[in-house]
Amino acid sequence: MMDKLFILSLIGILMVSGVVAKMVYTDLDILEKLENFDIPEDDDDDTKLFDLPSFTSRSSGKNLVNVDTFGAAGDGVSDDTQAFVSAWNKACGMPKSVLLVPQGRTYLVNATKFNGPCETKLVIQIDGKIVAPDEPSNWDPKFQRIWLEFSKLKGVVFQGNGVIDGSGSKWWAASCKKNKSNPCKSAPTALTIESSSGVKVTGLTIQNSQQMNFIIARSNSVRVSNVMVSSPGDSPNTDGIHITGSTNVVLQDCKIGTGDDCVSIVNASSNIKMKKIYCGPGHGISIGSLGNNNSTGIVTNVVLDTAFLKETTNGLRIKTYQGGSGYVQDVRFTNVQMQDVSNPILIDQFYCDNPTSCQNQTSAVKISQIMYRNITGTTKSEKAIKFACSDSVPCSHIVLNNVNLEGRDGQVEAYCNSAEGFG
Template sequence: MEIFFVLFLSLLITVHGIAEYGVHDKIAMLGELESFDTYEEDEVEDFEMPSWTSTNSAHVLVNVDSFGAAGDGTSDDTQAFLSAWKQACSMQKSVLLVPEGRRYLVNATRFEGPCAGRLVVQIDGTVVAPGEPNDWDPKFSRSWLNFHNLTSVLFQGKGVIDGSGSKWWAASCKKNKTNPCKGAPTALTIESSSSIRVKGLTIQNSQQMHFVISHCDSVRVSNVLVSSPEDSPNTDGIHITGSTNVALLDCKIGTGDDCVSIVNASSSIKMKKIYCGPGHGISIGSLGKDNSTGIVTKVVLSGAFIRGASNGLRIKTWQGGSGYVKAVRFENVMMEDVANPIIIDQFYCDSPNACGNQSTAVQISQVMYRNITGTTKSKEAMKFACSDSVPCRNIVLSNIDLHKKDGTAETYCNSVTGFGFGTINPSADCLTSNDKDYSNPDDMKISQLGESIEDHIVHTEL
């Protein structure tokens, strides 16, 4: 199929007379974009689950209730959870059970690994955070439930992780400009871990970000629901930073910020069957803040429905940064009443003060948008606002059909080169083909960033 696609594209480009754009180079580039594919559903493996009633089960059941958890939603069950974690983590093939039908109040806590192996965290009840920001332990100012240094752990269940975020949102300077600007906790963080599976959980009403995957390798997230009100500030759904080989499948996300955000030092990110809305869309970035270096590469989204979001497919970078975003493919996406269905914004400025023009930028290249359909709320259905000093290169459009219900949709371009084939609506004639020789972003690798690079694991409020 790939060979047929490349041969067909070669013929199509020749017929449409875009030979001056470097046909052979572009076919090679498109072949590279095609070579990175989404994963199939069976890649999200289920660990063998024990039978709770079998006397021959090889798994050891560790119930938080056995360690004194009250499960009444008002008693502090933190110590019971820590004690249960300590025992489950120390034993092979153990299951840490949070029983259904109960509500457990747990304060900010760090659950440390490594564990003995093949641990299952079975959350069937509700875990709820304290709702009063003034009582929050300052030692955990930016996290609530933090899992660190784990290998081969499955988090699953039909339960709920509830951040009780309403008072945190009310205290945000984005809700009320008279409030001081400060950060808030992330509900669930998994960091410095590998071979992690997360399946079936609901994460809701986080104080700030809902689910952060930080400095991890090989993470599979499936059938996860993330939910908070549309006006809840900085409540990203799933935030990926410094991580590789992350897959998201069949996730439904509606929040007050990005449904998915992918930031610095992240590579090989695959997404399939994502529902997004409300929120700020599926975003790469922001990158390059405070003249920092940002690298994101090999990202593919195949299959999404984005409804009522302020953005659809977004790449956002601050001026003054460095690094690159490269090898990205967005395909098979349906939009409904999205304000900015396709947007690259190299002038991102989430600041109360104006951001001045700068001579450097994070380079954006080899980005494909294919089979993108639906409706836009804004006139500019496609917007490529790229840096004059470091333009966007090799932007490819294929079978785009975006309409404005009450007017004519348009495409905006600034300092962007690329081409399209198939249906392109609205027209993208503003994409130019006069490539220039800019510095090669491949000279910099993700591995060179190291731990010293500030990768903005959490939002820092204005």
């Protein structure tokens, strides 16, 4: 066990570097803010209004719209796209509608945009399985980045015990990440929530996406609970849940195993809360990447409370490119247990995932006010903590509290460059 020895040695490294001053009132203020700030969760009682038994009866006042009624075959072979579009148009146009994808059946659906706005209290009840065509060469080029996209919705519930399956194996084989002789191309995301608000997603399984599994984009007040995301550990760029340009997002009780970040949070996102997250396999829980191609990246107010990461290539990661601008600020990682994780705690301001090497640049995304509290477990790497920060834009106010990480032989180290903080 390392415990106090580990923390003291890390702080000692920082002090020798001359970048940790005495704890002043500013530090105390920041510490108190990080300890206490939280993102409120929505009251979940209203989802009980949409239990399946209630809307199957006529007395419930719900308008049941079954995709089978519009000619869906549900045999996994016939193209059911038009039946889904027709059912969507019907359900979207009536208040208190339930769009039902029945259990026990498999529906083949091509790339489709389901656009709102819709009438009030729409429920998408997915109990069956929706599968994508598995041949990339036949994919409609108009929908290069999407498979199932829902946009401009307000107050909509996605729920059920069903499966959304991207049939991604041929897409993965054609990726330049799998074979460098392949061209680097974008691939579809299985499920996208775009430009929406007041959306709840619960109970679903999203698997084998062509690229990213689930994107929340340019949306506000989205709650995701009891969702499972599953793709093979070697599937390229298959982020589990990707949050971009969104605010007030809650992820709770989700199990994610994939070939890339379990959760990734990128530019213009704030007030993100993750609670009770299982991650593995995958690349961990990441903020970034930010700042690629000299762009601006801003992420603020992120909370992770209670997570278990198993055999992931990274643990808690913040990654930015050189040359970017903007900031990552007010982030708290608490109550995280790790098992055989490489790079458990990582800030990397020299991240580079471009086909060619990245040039050295002085500007950088500023990273400050980051707390790691109650982080325990085992690591595969010698460096349990790595703060690789920019000399010109150092990391500041990094707070470590009760970090207890041990290697297989009990010996681990901390690496710090241009990082300022306290314990």
